[in-house]
Amino acid sequence: MAFQLPNLPYAYDALEPHIDARTMEIHHTKHHNGYTTKLNAAIEGTDLSGKTIEEIMKDLDMSNAAVRNNGGGFYNHVLFWEVMSPNGGGAPDGELGQAIDAAYGSFENFKEQFSSAAATRFGSGWAWLCVHPGGKVEICSTPNQDNPLMPGVGCGGHPILGIDVWEHAYYLHYQNRRPDYIQEFFSVINWAKVAAYYAENK
Ligand code: MN3
Numbered sequence: 001m002a003f004q005l006p007n008l009p010y011a012y013d014a015l016e017p018h019i020d021a022r023t024m025e026i027h028h029t030k031h032h033n034g035y036t037t038k039l040n041a042a043i044e045g046t047d048l049s050g051k052t053i054e055e056i057m058k059d060l061d062m063s064n065a066a067v068r069n070n071g072g073g074f075y076n077h078v079l080f081w082e083v084m085s086p087n088g089g090g091a092p093d094g095e096l097g098q099a100i101d102a103a104y105g106s107f108e109n110f111k112e113q114f115s116s117a118a119a120t121r122f123g124s125g126w127a128w129l130c131v132h133p134g135g136k137v138e139i140c141s142t143p144n145q146d147n148p149l150m151p152g153v154g155c156g157g158h159p160i161l162g163i164d165v166w167e168h169a170y171y172l173h174y175q176n177r178r179p180d181y182i183q184e185f186f187s188v189i190n191w192a193k194v195a196a197y198y199a200e201n202k
Contacts, residue, residue, distance in 0.1 A: 002040040002044075003036055003039055003053065004036070005033050005036045006081070008024070008028055008081050009081065009082065009085075010084075010085065010086055012024040012025045012028070015084060015086060018184040019084075019173070019185075023168075023172045023173055027077075027164075028081070031073070031077070031168055034070075035069075035072075035073030036070075036074050038066065038069075038070040038073075039071050039073070039074045041066075042066035042067050043067060048067065053071065053075045054075070057071060057072070057149035057150055059151075062150065062151065062152060068145070069144065072144070072145030072150065076145055076147050076162060080162055080164050082190070083189060083193055083197075084188045085188060085189075087190075088187065088190045091107040091191065092191040092194065094195060095198065096137075096194065096195040096198045099131070099198070103137050104139075113139055117139050117140065117141045118182045119179050119182055123144075124166040125144055125146070125165055126145075126147065126163060126164055127140070127162070127163050127165065128141065128159045128161065130156060130157030130160065131157050131160050131198050131201050131202050132157040134202065135198075136157075137157075137198070138156065140156070141155065157201075159197075160194050160197035160198050161189065161194045161197075163182065
């Protein structure tokens, strides 16, 4: 069974004005679709075919550039769409909120450090909030389409929140103003979904 491009859980214009409809449509139908197609081509007829995307990520041969780039691209964007919502924003409460406070002192300090990780990622990549077994959370960042599930990326735990800082994620609307895009991303974070990923993977 080949991997399929998932539908977005909202309309392309649902995240306006924070993320514009044209960016969302191109990002989903061109970029994510491209990673999906190329991932399927890369694993067809290999022993990776039939595995889940998480299995493929965790056992990845990092020298396999086609699966690293396109499998990462597939997985990362599936998470990205899910952790955004037109009803998003605010701050997490419950056990996720407590874990963030325990690690970073306050939500405001977490926001500052997460934003810094996203802003200072040189070139293309992602910033993440991950959870380690036991429930500790950690911010980290990876280049290109790498992610924390991959072996040896120096960014541990299971990702529960990710922001795409490739220019294709923001350039149409924000041009070179990546920090403005990161600020607006916080207005669409679906903390209920992030909390669910936290509970599943802690
Ligand atoms: Mn992208």
